Each structure stands twice: as C-alpha cells, then as structure tokens.
Amino acid sequence: MRMNKILLSLTTCLCLLNAAQAQNAYDIQVTLKPYKNSKIYLGYYYGKIKAVADSTILDENSTGHFAGKEKLTGGVYFIVSPSRTILFEMLLDSQQHFSLSADTTSLPGSIAFTGSPDNTLFHEYTVFTNKKGSDIVASQKELTTTHDRKDSIRIRDKIKTLNDEVQQYRQRIISKYPHSLLTALFYVMKEPVVPPTPKTGGRAVDSLFPYHYFKAHYWDSIDFTDDRLTRTPVFEPRLDKYFKDLVSPQVDSIEREADMMLLQARVSKPMFQYLLVYFVQKYVNPEYMGQDAVFVHLFEKYINTGQAEFFTDKYRTYLNNRAYSLMANLIGQPAANLEMVDTLNMSHPLYEINAPFVVICFWDATCGHCKETVPKVDSIFQAKWKQEGVKLYGVMVDGGKEAWLQFIKDHNLKDWIHVYETKAHQDSVEAAGQASYRQLYDVYQTPMLYLLDKDKRIIAKKLSYQQLDEVINLKLHNGK
Numbered sequence: 001m002r003m004n005k006i007l008l009s010l011t012t013c014l015c016l017l018n019a020a021q022a023q024n025a026y027d028i029q030v031t032l033k034p035y036k037n038s039k040i041y042l043g044y045y046y047g048k049i050k051a052v053a054d055s056t057i058l059d060e061n062s063t064g065h066f067a068g069k070e071k072l073t074g075g076v077y078f079i080v081s082p083s084r085t086i087l088f089e090m091l092l093d094s095q096q097h098f099s100l101s102a103d104t105t106s107l108p109g110s111i112a113f114t115g116s117p118d119n120t121l122f123h124e125y126t127v128f129t130n131k132k133g134s135d136i137v138a139s140q141k142e143l144t145t146t147h148d149r150k151d152s153i154r155i156r157d158k159i160k161t162l163n164d165e166v167q168q169y170r171q172r173i174i175s176k177y178p179h180s181l182l183t184a185l186f187y188v189m190k191e192p193v194v195p196p197t198p199k200t201g202g203r204a205v206d207s208l209f210p211y212h213y214f215k216a217h218y219w220d221s222i223d224f225t226d227d228r229l230t231r232t233p234v235f236e237p238r239l240d241k242y243f244k245d246l247v248s249p250q251v252d253s254i255e256r257e258a259d260m261m262l263l264q265a266r267v268s269k270p271m272f273q274y275l276l277v278y279f280v281q282k283y284v285n286p287e288y289m290g291q292d293a294v295f296v297h298l299f300e301k302y303i304n305t306g307q308a309e310f311f312t313d314k315y316r317t318y319l320n321n322r323a324y325s326l327m328a329n330l331i332g333q334p335a336a337n338l339e340m341v342d343t344l345n346m347s348h349p350l351y352e353i354n355a356p357f358v359v360i361c362f363w364d365a366t367c368g369h370c371k372e373t374v375p376k377v378d379s380i381f382q383a384k385w386k387q388e389g390v391k392l393y394g395v396m397v398d399g400g401k402e403a404w405l406q407f408i409k410d411h412n413l414k415d416w417i418h419v420y421e422t423k424a425h426q427d428s429v430e431a432a433g434q435a436s437y438r439q440l441y442d443v444y445q446t447p448m449l450y451l452l453d454k455d456k457r458i459i460a461k462k463l464s465y466q467q468l469d470e471v472i473n474l475k476l477h478n479g480k
Contacts, residue, residue, distance in 0.1 A: 025071040026096035030056065031063045032079065032087075033103045041080035042066045044073075047236035047278065050086075053077065071096060073270055074181060075231020089126075091118045093181045093228065121173065122182055128169055136162050181228055188234045192217035215246045224261060227270035239278060251293045254283075258294065262302070273310050276302055284322055289460060290331040299323035321439075328440040335360075335456045336440035340395060340419030343405060348419050351456055355391040357472060360450040362443045365407040366399035370447045375411050377447070377465045384469070386415060388476060395437075396420035397446050 032040060035058050042054040053072060056064035074093040078086045081104070088108055090100065098116035108126055113119040136159055143155045170186045177183055197209040206212070222229075222238075229235040247257050258279050265271040276298070283294040302308055303319055311319065328336055338350040338360075350358070361377055363370040374394075381392050394416045396404045401420065408418055421437065429436055437443070441450065442462075449468050451460040453475075460471045 024067040024069060024097075026066070026068055026092075028066040028096070029063065029099035030058070030066065030079070031061070031099070031101040032058060033062045033101075034105065035082060036060055036062055038082040040064065040082060041084075042077060043080050043086065044075055044077045044092075044231045045233045046231060047274070048233075050078075052080070073231055074228035076185070076233060077231070089122075090116075091122050091181050093118055118180060118182065121177065121180070125169065125173065125182065129166060132162050132166050184223070184226055184228060185232060185234060187221040188229065188232070188238055190221075192220065211246075218242055218246060224264035224271060224275075225268040227268045227274075230270050230274040236278065243282075249288055249291070251291060251297075254291065254294045255297050258298065259301070276308060280319065284319070289463060292326045293330050296323055296326050296330065322442075324435070325439045325442045328435065329442055329450075329458055329461060331458055331461070333458055335450065335452050335458050336435075336437070337456075338393075338395065338419070338421075338437055339425055340421055343408070343418050345422075348417055350393060353391050353393065353417065354454075355389055356454050357385075357388070357390045357459075357475070358452040358456070359385065359390055359392050359468065360441075360452065361392060361394045362397050362441065362446055362448040362450075363394060364398040364446045365396070365403040367446050371407075373447050373465065374407075374413070377449070378411065378413050378416070380465055380469055382415070385472065388472065390472065392416045394418045397438075397443060 028042070030040065037058065037060065039055055039057050041052050042056075043050055044053050045051075054066045054068060056066050058064040072092050075091075076089055077092050078089045079102075081087050087104055088102065088111060090113075095116055095118060098119070099114045100116070100119070101110075101112050101114075103110040108123070108130065111123055113123060139155050139159045139162070143152060143159070146152055146155065170190075173180070174183045174186055192214050194210045194213050197207075198205045219242075243254065243257070247253055258275075261275055262272060262279075265275050279298055280295060280303075283291050283298070286292050286294070299319060300323075303311070303316070303323070308316070335350070340348055340350070342348045350360070359377075359381070361374070363374050365371075377392075381390070385392065392415070394413070396419070404418075404420065407413075408416075426436070441448070448462060449465060450458060450462075451468055451471055453459050459475065460468060463471070
C-alpha cells in the first residue's frame with residue numbers, strides 16, 4: 001500500500017510538471033556545466049542591439065529553465081554566461097519546447113539539443129563552418145608567406161574549394177529545408193550573382209547593367225513579412241549596405257525605397273515596427289545634409305497618422321518636437337525670419353539683408369567649440385566671403401550680452417551683422433504660442449551655420465565652415 005502511494009505521488013508530480021510546461025508558450029531546459037547556483041541569460045539580436053529575453057538560476061546540477069507564457073519571436077538567440085559573455089547562439093522558431101546541454105570548457109563541440117531539429121541542424125552547420133573557416137584562414141595566412149607561383153595557385157584553388165564546400169552545404173540545407181529559419185538566414189547572407197553584361201556587336205548594351213542587375217535582385221528570396229529576420233544579426237547589415245551602396249542619396253529615392261519596404265512589411269507588425277524604427281533613427285539625425293527631409297516624410301506619413309503606436313510617449317514627444325523643428329528648415333525651403341537687434345539695440349531683421357548669400361552663424365561666446373571655430377569663420381569671411389558679396393549674420397545664442405560684446409571686441413569681428421534676441425521679443429513669441437528661433441532653426445548645439453541664397457532659401461545647413469565654403473564656391477562657379 002505504501003509503495004502504491006509513493007508511485008501515485010510521483011505520477012501526480014509528473015502530471016503537474018507536464019501541465020505546467022504545457023501552459024508555457026516556451027520552455028527551454030538548459031544544462032550548462034560547470035556553472036552552479038548562478039544566473040544565466042537568454043539573449044536575442046534586434047538589429048545591432050543585443051537584448052535579454054529571459055534569465056534562469058542554474059541549480060546544483062547546472063540545470064535551469066527558460067520559460068514564459070508568451071511565445072518568443074523567432075530569430076537568432078544566444079546563451080549568456082553569469083559574467084555576461086555570449087557563449088553560443090541557437091535558433092528559436094515554431095518549436096520552443098526543447099532542452100540543451102553544453103560544457104562551456106569545450107564549445108562548440110559539446111553542445112547537444114534534444115527536441116529541436118532546427119538547432120541540431122544549426123549546430124551541425126556551425127561546427128562545419130567553424131572547421132572550414134579555420135582551414136580558410138590558415139590557407140590565407142600560408143598564401144601571404146609563399147613566393148612560389150605554383151604554390152600560390154595551389155593555395156588559391158584550395159581556398160576556392162573550401163568556399164565552394166560551404167556554399168554547397170548551405171544549398172543542400174536550402175533544398176531540403178526551404179521554410180526553415182536557417183534557410184531564411186542563408187538568403188539574407190546570399191548576394192546576387194551578376195551574369196555577363198549583354199552585348200550587341202561586341203559592345204556592352206548597358207555599362208551600368210551590373211549595378212542595375214545587382215540592385216534589382218538584391219532582395220530576391222528575402223521576405224519582408226518574415227518577422228524572424230528582425231531578431232537576427234544579419235538583416236540590418238544588409239539594409240545598411242543597400243542604402244549606402246545601391247540607393248541614390250537623393251531624398252526622393254530614399255523615400256521611395258523606404259515606402260516600398262514598409263508597404264511590403266505592413267502585414268507583419270514586428271517587421272513594420274522594426275523597419276520604421278530603423279528608418280527613423282537613420283534619418284532623424286542623418287549622416288548627409290538634407291536627408292532629414294526623409295525623417296519629416298516618415299513622420300507625416302506614418303507617425304503622425306497613428307501608425308507608430310508602439311513608440312513610447314516620451315519618444316513620440318521627442319519625434320514630434322524634432323519633426324516640427326525640421327519642417328521649418330528643410331533644404332530648399334525659405335528660412336524663417338529672425339527679428340533680432342544689433343549691439344546698439346537697432347533692429348536688423350534677417351529679411352532686410354540684401355546679398356547674394358547670407359551665412360547665419362549661431363554661436364555662444366562662452367562655448368569652447370565656438371571660441372575655437374568663430375575666429376576661423378571670421379578669417380575665411382574676411383579673406384574670401386566678404387569679397388564675394390556674402391553677408392555674415394551672427395546670432396548670439398547664450399552666454400550673456402557682456403561676454404558676447406567682449407568676445408567681438410577681443411577678436412575684432414568686424415563687418416559681421418551681430419545680433420541677438422531681446423527678452424521682450426522672446427516673451428512675446430512665447431506668449432503668442434509661436435515657435436522660437438531655436439525651434440525654427442533646430443539650434444540644439446553651437447556653433448551652427450546656415451547658408452541662404454538671395455531669396456533667403458536654405459542652401460546648406462549644419463556644415464563646417466570649410467564645407468560651407470565649398471558650397472559657396474560651387475554656387476558661384478556653377479550658378480546653381
């Protein structure tokens with residue numbers, strides 16, 4: 001009778017354990033030697049970001065569980081040691097109930113998965129490519145030390161064979177498991193192979209054929225509705241390369257490409273969110289002048305129309321402020337008027353200046369960077385710009401009037417139109433609920449330079465004085 005009760009208790013415990021595991025959307029048992037009584041982490045990629053999805057405490061037997069009530073987004077995940085070091089990667093897809101074991105003293109060979117065919121396949125591929133990769137590196141090193149021509153040919157042939165073996169291994173997986181996450185990763189890493197340029201009469205039909213073909217086939221087999229790609233380390237670099245090397249830097253070209261991708265991704269909320277965040281972060285403070293217009297486009301089309309509810313209130317407020325600030329100073333748009341007074345408190349509005357070009361310099365007499373840069377701006381103004389008809393409109397931003405006047409005197413900043421905003425004007429603008437000049441010109445740091453044409457349209461902004469000089473030269477010589 002007592003033995004029956006013990007068996008009944010064990011059966012009950014097992015049933016309860018199985019029921020608990022069945023309630024979890026994901027349940028991953030981990031045995032990770034030699035760690036004991038310590039915390040490990042389950043991490044994932046989100047573009048260039050590495051984040052933590054879960055954690056568990058390993059017991060005396062080096063065993064723990066990652067488990068949760070909501071299924072994890074498929075992608076490339078990784079196990080992180082108690083010292084926050086990434087130990088190895090694994091795949092999470094539809095199968096999220098499995099176990100793994102590993103001895104961290106002998107990675108990756110000791111890793112074993114049970115109940116996860118995807119990870120068994122991924123682990124075998126990882127071991128294979130690690131071996132081939134080591135052979136390739138060794139051969140490349142050997143190539144740098146040999147001076148024998150025949151030996152060089154032999155080594156190059158060996159490297160090619162090794163690379164071909166890796167490609168063939170990948171192709172076998174693609175053919176056998178066409179819908180697997182590993183296949184999707186291979187497609188992201190695979191670049192188009194450009195065929196020979198078509199010729200007529202022995203001459204190339206289109207000299208740009210390789211570029212057009214490569215760009216047209218760059219996204220072949222890559223599914224913009226596959227939200228698993230958002231949690232991989234390979235998708236964002238492919239986006240980076242596309243917009244850096246293949247898309248024209250012109251604003252309308254970037255907008256067209258971004259809109260096309262977002263349209264394709266609309267049925268996948270995680271992918272749509274990922275792409276919108278990617279584009280917003282890339283163009284809210286762009287690498288190249290004028291591309292902030294892309295961010296304004298994204299704001300007006302997606303964010304301001306309620307399609308970005310996933311942004312936090314704080315971040316949405318930041319984007320709102322940035323968008324409305326940038327709208328007022330896009331390249332090619334009329335600059336906002338500046339109602340300023342000079343050192344003698346005489347009115348000197350920006351739009352009363354008559355000149356083929358106006359350089360606006362927002363600066364602060366107490367700013368370290370301004371102290372270094374403003375005298376150099378004055379030097380090029382005195383040496384070149386003044387003779388070319390350029391007017392220099394210097395706006396005091398901070399630092400106080402006394403320090404401002406002293407700096408002007410000490411550095412002999414003559415022939416500038418030195419101006420500042422009075423407290424009374426600042427108060428009236430604020431009382432009327434109007435945007436300040438800081439918002440209108442997006443003055444978030446100093447010094448900041450703008451270049452306007454004779455009609456006060458913005459030609460260039462936020463460039464160095466050397467870059468501004470290049471633009472002025474280009475405009476003077478080309479008349480554009």
